[in-house]
Amino acid sequence: MEPYKKHESIAALMNRNNVDTDQIIPKQFLKRVERSGFGVHLFHDWRYNNDGVTENPSFELNNPAFKGAKVLVAGDNFGCGSSREHAPWAIADFGFNTIISTSYADIFYNNCFKNGILAIKVTQAQSDALMQEIAANEGAKFIIDLENQDVITPAGNGFKFEIDPFRKDNMLSGLDDIGLTLKHEDKITTFEQQHKQRHPWLWS
Amino acid sequence: MKKTMYEKIWDSHFVHQEPGQAPLLFVDRHLMHEVTSPQAFEGLRIANRKVRNPHSILATMDHCVPTKDRDLPIADPIAKKQIETMAVNCEENGLNLYDMESPENGVIHIVVPEHGFVHPGMVVVCGDSHTATHGAFGALAFGIGTSEVEHVMATQTLPQQKSKTMLVQVDGVLSKHCTAKDIALAIVGKTGTAGGTGYVIEYAGEAITALSMEGRMTVCNMAIEAGARAGMVAPDEKTYAFLQGKEFAPKGEAWSQALAYWKSLLTDEGASYDTIVTLNAAEIAPQVTWGTSPEQVVGANGVVPAPDTFADAGKRLACEGALKYMDLQPNTKMTDIKIDYAFIGSCTNGRIEDFRAAATVAKGTKVAPGVTAIAVPGSYNVKLQAEKEGLDKIFKDAGWEWRDPGCSMCLAMNGDELKDGQRCASTSNRNFEGRQGKGGRTHLVSPAMAAAAAAAGHFVDISKLG
Numbered sequence: 001m002e003p004y005k006k007h008e009s010i011a012a013l014m015n016r017n018n019v020d021t022d023q024i025i026p027k028q029f030l031k032r033v034e035r036s037g038f039g040v041h042l043f044h045d046w047r048y049n050n051d052g053v054t055e056n057p058s059f060e061l062n063n064p065a066f067k068g069a070k071v072l073v074a075g076d077n078f079g080c081g082s083s084r085e086h087a088p089w090a091i092a093d094f095g096f097n098t099i100i101s102t103s104y105a106d107i108f109y110n111n112c113f114k115n116g117i118l119a120i121k122v123t124q125a126q127s128d129a130l131m132q133e134i135a136a137n138e139g140a141k142f143i144i145d146l147e148n149q150d151v152i153t154p155a156g157n158g159f160k161f162e163i164d165p166f167r168k169d170n171m172l173s174g175l176d177d178i179g180l181t182l183k184h185e186d187k188i189t190t191f192e193q194q195h196k197q198r199h200p201w202l203w204s
Numbered sequence: 205m206k207k208t209m210y211e212k213i214w215d216s217h218f219v220h221q222e223p224g225q226a227p228l229l230f231v232d233r234h235l236m237h238e239v240t241s242p243q244a245f246e247g248l249r250i251a252n253r254k255v256r257n258p259h260s261i262l263a264t265m266d267h268c269v270p271t272k273d274r275d276l277p278i279a280d281p282i283a284k285k286q287i288e289t290m291a292v293n294c295e296e297n298g299l300n301l302y303d304m305e306s307p308e309n310g311v312i313h314i315v316v317p318e319h320g321f322v323h324p325g326m327v328v329v330c331g332d333s334h335t336a337t338h339g340a341f342g343a344l345a346f347g348i349g350t351s352e353v354e355h356v357m358a359t360q361t362l363p364q365q366k367s368k369t370m371l372v373q374v375d376g377v378l379s380k381h382c383t384a385k386d387i388a389l390a391i392v393g394k395t396g397t398a399g400g401t402g403y404v405i406e407y408a409g410e411a412i413t414a415l416s417m418e419g420r421m422t423v424c425n426m427a428i429e430a431g432a433r434a435g436m437v438a439p440d441e442k443t444y445a446f447l448q449g450k451e452f453a454p455k456g457e458a459w460s461q462a463l464a465y466w467k468s469l470l471t472d473e474g475a476s477y478d479t480i481v482t483l484n485a486a487e488i489a490p491q492v493t494w495g496t497s498p499e500q501v502v503g504a505n506g507v508v509p510a511p512d513t514f515a516d517a518g519k520r521l522a523c524e525g526a527l528k529y530m531d532l533q534p535n536t537k538m539t540d541i542k543i544d545y546a547f548i549g550s551c552t553n554g555r556i557e558d559f560r561a562a563a564t565v566a567k568g569t570k571v572a573p574g575v576t577a578i579a580v581p582g583s584y585n586v587k588l589q590a591e592k593e594g595l596d597k598i599f600k601d602a603g604w605e606w607r608d609p610g611c612s613m614c615l616a617m618n619g620d621e622l623k624d625g626q627r628c629a630s631t632s633n634r635n636f637e638g639r640q641g642k643g644g645r646t647h648l649v650s651p652a653m654a655a656a657a658a659a660a661g662h663f664v665d666i667s668k669l670g
Binding site: 016017018020022023026027028030031034035045050075076077080081082083084103105107111114115164165169177178180182184188191192195198199200201202203 | 239267286
């Protein structure tokens with residue numbers, strides 16, 4: 001995973017609640033056995049016309065002002081539904097590295113951080129202000145500073161955000177979760193032996 | 205300190221917590237299917253890591269498998285590759301796999317209980333959000349992403365934050381023709397799809413304990429539709445009777461040892477939950493969804509709501525969007541909505557009890573003209589049992605297609621799908637836009653409701669049937 005660096009980027013607006021992972025990456029694209037190549041299918045059913053090729057101009061992310069955006073300002077309960085990690089893979093592959101929403105589905109939220117996507121939780125008032133700012137100034141660039149937990153916007157709607165320190169450190173260092181866990185392999189082995197003594201039938 | 209069942213399971217699986225990091229939780233069982241695992245195996249290979257406990261894994265092929273003409277090669281080359289990759293990964297790592305040719309093949313959340321692979325008190329994960337199904341056994345079972353699949357394979361643990369606890373208390377007795385599915389939908393209708401976010405649900409009350417193990421699995425299966433990663437039911441005599449004698453259930457002396465442990469898992473009297481939700485089963489009508497989110501649900505005796513009946517602006521907007529996608533007008537009676545398709549199956553409603561309930565209604569009927577109806581057993585074992593009971597004949601005589609097992613039209617990855625604009629009475633778990641095919645319109649119902657709708661050509665309030 002690439003370390004997450006402070007950046008200034010166009011913020012795209014998607015003002016829809018309960019965007020589910022079936023929309024983020026429809027099931028017909030889940031058959032690949034690689035992690036890459038999902039970006040072109042991101043939001044496929046909304047993004048493309050019925051021919052599946054030409055862009056639907058009324059879909060918000062096809063707005064030319066949002067081209068190259070790394071930040072996605074989204075509605076409530078983003079990423080609900082299926083556990084498919086193909087959803088954050090598609091989001092990252094498309095070019096986003098930051099999502100801002102009032103709330104996320106649990107599994108999706110975890111999946112984001114494992115794929116270098118910073119999912120920022122904000123209050124309703126903060127969300128409303130960001131959405132209004134983008135609507136009034138499409139193409140506005142936000143500064144995202146994870147180190148200092150700052151979002152800075154041109155119109156001054158910025159704020160400090162909260163984030164779990166463990167997630168923050170991993171994002172900043174680009175650390176591999178598995179390697180981190182395996183540092184405690186001795187503790188896992190000890191636990192496993194005790195667990196086996198307590199519940200021998202689990203191993204039979 | 206008095207503890208809930210969730211807290212007891214959590215405590216007994218807590219391995220270690222490094223300051224500033226998430227606690228590590230030990231995982232007993234890891235379930236797998238072909239869609240969310242290939243990239244995890246790839247990750248292991250790249251990092252030169254091994255599967256730590258192969259015996260903890262049970263794998264199947266379900267999402268992409270055809271439900272007819274199984275003897276022919278899979279037509280879709282990408283799906284074929286995914287299926288082949290699964291077989292190679294399991295072979296290389298010595299994992300137990302029920303492949304497409306196996307008589308034990310079926311949907312992961314159906315075959316795992318059939319073999320007694322999950323017991324009370326276990327921590328169970330799977331790269332699939334409907335893993336919550338196994339909470340019916342008093343296990344902590346939840347869905348994970350593919351990176352976490354890799355993490356569990358390599359370490360047998362997961363970094364996890366402790367969830368809040370929610371008690372969903374369903375008192376009273378269900379009325380005739382109402383089932384576990386109606387309870388599950390009524391709960392989502394009440395909590396909303398984000399109501400359970402951050403929680404583990406424990407389902408309790410007279411109406412829950414009265415359910416069979418199959419019914420409890422249906423209720424727990426849809427915990428994720430309420431936003432909760434896990435839902436669970438306290439184990440009882442039904443749980444033990446279901447497990448006893450199954451392939452992976454403890455045997456002999458281990459059985460009594462396990463039983464004593466399982467009985468210690470129940471939530472302590474007086475333990476507290478962070479949130480409590482109550483429902484009265486007697487007030488639950490047969491449910492039908494009208495929108496594109498499982499929370500957009502009413503009784504079969506109800507009508508499609510108008511956007512202005514929602515006080516919340518977000519819900520109003522969601523209603524408008526859903527009515528447009530579903531091509532429905534406010535105040536239309538649910539029983540006036542015509543269908544093109546009926547689907548019985550999925551990890552929510554693909555068990556023997558579901559086919560029995562549907563067959564009771566389908567018996568002696570004919571599928572209405574213009575309606576396609578498919579019955580897809582959740583596993584070959586379910587299929588075989590149904591055939592022993594003559595249920596297949598009831599469905600076939602009524603004009604239903606009787607298929608081989610798989611996830612099929614629940615998520616339409618295998619070619620079983622709706623065409624643009626078609627409307628389906630479906631026993632699956634999600635009515636999201638495009639879930640059953642681009643432009644397809646899904647109404648979630650119980651198996652009996654799907655059978656009644658197939659015969660009538662429109663939804664029927666089955667509570668009015670004799």
